[in-house]
Amino acid sequence: MSSAESIPPAPRFEPLSVPKASDVLAAEVRERILSGEFDEGTALPPERQLVEQTGLSRATVREALRILEVERLVDIRPGRGGGAFVHRPGRESLASTVQLVIRGQRIRLEALHETREAIEPACAALAARRRTERDLADLDTAHAELVGAGDDVPRFLRANIQWHNAVARAGDNELLIGFLDALSESIHASTDLAQFMDVRIRRLTARAHARITEAIRSGDEEAAHRRMSRHVCGFARAAAEVDGRELVDLPQADG
DSSP states (O other): OOHHHHSOOOOOOOOOOOOOHHHHHHHHHHHHHHTTSSOTTOBOOOHHHHHHHHOOOHHHHHHHHHHHHHTTSEEEEOSTTOEEEEOOOOHHHHHHHHHHHHHHTTOOHHHHHHHHHHHHHHHHHHHHHHOOHHHHHHHHHHHHHHHHTTTOHHHHHHHHHHHHHHHHHHHTOHHHHHHHHHHHHHHHHHSOGGGTOOHHHHHHHHHHHHHHHHHHHHTOHHHHHHHHHHHHHHHHHHHHTTTTSOOOOOOOOOO
C-alpha cells in the first residue's frame, strides 16, 4: 500500500450561517422581556449607552430596536424624554397576529367557522364556571344593545360581536379571548351578514343569547356548552347559505 493510499480524506465542513449582530441583540432583549426580567414600561438604555455596552455599531443597535418595535415588544418614543420602552404582549397582540395569518394565508371561511365551533362552546362553559358580576353585567349590556338595535343591522352585528367577546372574557382564558376576538372580526369581514340578518334570524339570535346567558349566570357549564354549540353551528350553516340560496333554519339554543 502506498503512503498516498494510507492518508485519510480531509474532513468536510458544511457552510455556516452566521446570524446578524442585530438579530443576536434583538434575541437577547426579546428573551429578557418575555422572561419577565424587564417589566412593562421599563426604559431600555439610551442608544448611545447600548452602543457602548454591547460594542456594536449604532446602525446595528438601531436595527435591533426596529426588529423589536415591529414585534411590538418595545415602543419607540421620539423627542425629549423619549427612547425605547418595554411593551409586554397582551391578547390584543395575539388577536392582531391571528388576523394577519388569516388574511395572509387566505384562510377559508369554512375553516374560520369550524374553529369558532370548536372554541366558543368551551368559552361558554368556562364563563359559567368563572363569571363575575362584572362579566354578567357586560353580557346584559351587550344583549340589551342587540335587542335595542331594531332594524339597524350594522348596530345589531356590532352588538353581536360585543356579546360573543364578553362570553370569552368571562371565561378568563387569555388565549381563547385573543383567538375569538380575531375570529369574530374576520368572520364579520368575510361574510355579507346583512344579506340574511332578517327579523326572524335576529329574533332567534337574541333568544339564543338570552338562553346561553341564563346558563352562564346559573353556573351550568354543560348547558352553556350545549347551547353555545347549537347557536354557533346554526349560525355557520345560515351564513353558508348566503349568495341567493335558500336559508336553512337557524337552531335556537335548547333548554
